[in-house]
Every structure is written in C-alpha cells, then in structure tokens.
Amino acid sequence: MAWLMDRLRSLWGGARFDEAFWEEFEDLLIEADLGAETAFEVVEEVQRRVKKEGVVDVEGVREVIKDVLRRYVRAGGFSLPDSGTVVLLFVGVNGVGKTTTIAKCAHFIRSTWGRDDVVLAAGDTFRAGAIDQLRVWGERLGVRVVAQQPGADPAAVIFDAIQSVERRGGGVVLADTAGRFHNRASLMDELAKVDRVIRTKAVHADYRRLLVIDASTGQNAFRQAEVFQETVGLDGLVLAKYDGAAKGGVLVPISRRLEIPALFVGTGEGLEDLRPFDVEEYLSRLVEG
Numbered sequence: 001m002a003w004l005m006d007r008l009r010s011l012w013g014g015a016r017f018d019e020a021f022w023e024e025f026e027d028l029l030i031e032a033d034l035g036a037e038t039a040f041e042v043v044e045e046v047q048r049r050v051k052k053e054g055v056v057d058v059e060g061v062r063e064v065i066k067d068v069l070r071r072y073v074r075a076g077g078f079s080l081p082d083s084g085t086v087v088l089l090f091v092g093v094n095g096v097g098k099t100t101t102i103a104k105c106a107h108f109i110r111s112t113w114g115r116d117d118v119v120l121a122a123g124d125t126f127r128a129g130a131i132d133q134l135r136v137w138g139e140r141l142g143v144r145v146v147a148q149q150p151g152a153d154p155a156a157v158i159f160d161a162i163q164s165v166e167r168r169g170g171g172v173v174l175a176d177t178a179g180r181f182h183n184r185a186s187l188m189d190e191l192a193k194v195d196r197v198i199r200t201k202a203v204h205a206d207y208r209r210l211l212v213i214d215a216s217t218g219q220n221a222f223r224q225a226e227v228f229q230e231t232v233g234l235d236g237l238v239l240a241k242y243d244g245a246a247k248g249g250v251l252v253p254i255s256r257r258l259e260i261p262a263l264f265v266g267t268g269e270g271l272e273d274l275r276p277f278d279v280e281e282y283l284s285r286l287v288e289g
Ligand SMILES: Nc1nc2c(ncn2[C@@H]2O[C@H](COP(=O)(O)OP(=O)(O)OP(=O)(O)O)[C@@H](O)[C@H]2O)c(=O)[nH]1
Pocket: 092, 093, 094, 095, 096, 097, 098, 099, 100, 101, 130, 178, 179, 240, 241, 242, 243, 244, 266, 267, 268, 269, 273
C-alpha cells in the first residue's frame, strides 16, 4: 500500500501546504502505528523544517519526512565476539514468531559469524509444544537443544544451557521463553527471575535481551515493548513477519520513546528469512510504500 506519499501527493495537488495537509499527514502517521505523541512530534518537526528550508513541493517534503524519521529510528547493528559465552534471551508475547526467530538467528550466527558453538535453550516450559518445536528446529539445524520437562523452571533450563557451553569453553546460547502475556504478573515475575539468574550466575557472559514483535500488531506492540523493558530491560528488537503488508510503523515510537534499537527483520518462515535491520530500506517502505 503506497499510502503515505500517494495520499500526500493527491492532497497537495500542486497547491500550498495548508492546515488540512498537515492534519491529514498526522492522521496518516497515526494510521501507520506511530502513535499520537510521536506522530504529533514528527508533523511539528517536518512543518518547521519545510518552512525553514523553503521546501516548495511534495517530493521535497518526502525527503524531509524521511530525514526526520531517520533521526528517530535506531538501527542497532549486530555483532558477536569470536569466542566466549554469549546469551541471547528472546522475549515476546505468544505467537509473534519468537521460536522461528531463534532458529533463523541460530542459522544467521553460524553462517555470518562462523560460530558453530550455538545451543538452543527451551526456556518456554509453559507449553510442551514449544519444547518440541525448538527440538525440531534443533534437528533441522544440527544444533544442540537443552531442554527439560514441561513445567520445569525456565531459569534452570537456561542456566543448564549456559553451563554446558561454558564447560566447552564458550558458546552462543539462544534462549526461548514463554509467550508471556504482558499483563500476567506471575509470568513476568518468572521472566524477571530468568534475567536475574543469567546476570548473577553468568557474570562473564555477553548477555543481550531481544524483544520479538509482530510487524502487523500496531500500537499494542509499543505497550509490549514498554512492559518487557520495565521487566527485564531490552537491548534490541526483532521485527518479525515483516514480509506481509505491514510496514512496522510501531518501530518508530519504540525507537524514539524507549530507545530500543532494531536489530533484525524476519521476512518469512524459512531459515534464511532473517536479515539485519536496514534503516534506509525501512524508511522507504514506510514512507513510499
Ligand atoms: N510470514 C512470516 N511468518 C512468520 C515469521 N516468523 C514466524 N512466523 C510464523 O508465525 C507463527 C508463530 O511463530 P512462532 O515462532 O511459533 O511464534 P512464538 O512467538 O514462538 O509463539 P509461541 O510459541 O506460541 O509463544 C508460525 O506459524 C511461524 O511460522 C515471519 O517472519 N514471517
């Protein structure tokens, strides 16, 4: 849907940028899941710059929009040390694509970073199916999966996985967690415990917490990011299901207000369907469709 620029072009129609133009622009940004607060800020800034820079046509406005958004969006970049213990904890609500992202990420780390010491930790002990799903991915990838019975303590499972790589001189642990509804206090407490255990028992590990969101979720994903940020803190974001029609506009307020950098986009269900987040590609799709 080439909505934003198309709509602005048809609104402008060669005339001036009047109040109606800016109001419509703000509505479009809200429609694109930027949230009211961020949309308002973007419009103010674009308006101010258009005036200051004497921009006279809608294509010039497009460049200003992209430039303003470029400053809001944080692209993290992803790099790994060649050796030692790395723990990547994946969090996110049910069904966003966490488990699939873990498998794709394991593949990415092996193929891009050449690290073969990857282990998956089945920390979603809430659902038996989740453990099986991770085992299936482990078999396909040919990587070890550390798991216990359904109902086991997720912190213990993840700690086992860390200890097992440390015994071998280091490795990359990719840990799954239950799809915690962010309003279910007990599950969030459990996640806080997982975080505490990793931080206190694996003090030398390079530890990062990644939130997976579904690109089509909209403003609700902002709320998810807020709650997970409060519970464990977040080091990066994966925008899954970015292969559909969704443009993932919610990433803008998450970047701007919560300062969480985007690291990867998931673009399908296959192992190859994960790539580093590219801010220019993202902005083009968001603005130009
Ligand atoms: N199109 C598309 N589908 C995806 C992507 N990532 C995951 N999926 C699909 O989304 C569905 C849910 O993915 P899971 O990886 O099971 O999600 P989860 O967050 O682990 O879900 P729970 O285990 O229920 O908490 C599956 O059918 C995946 O194949 C993606 O980037 N694009």
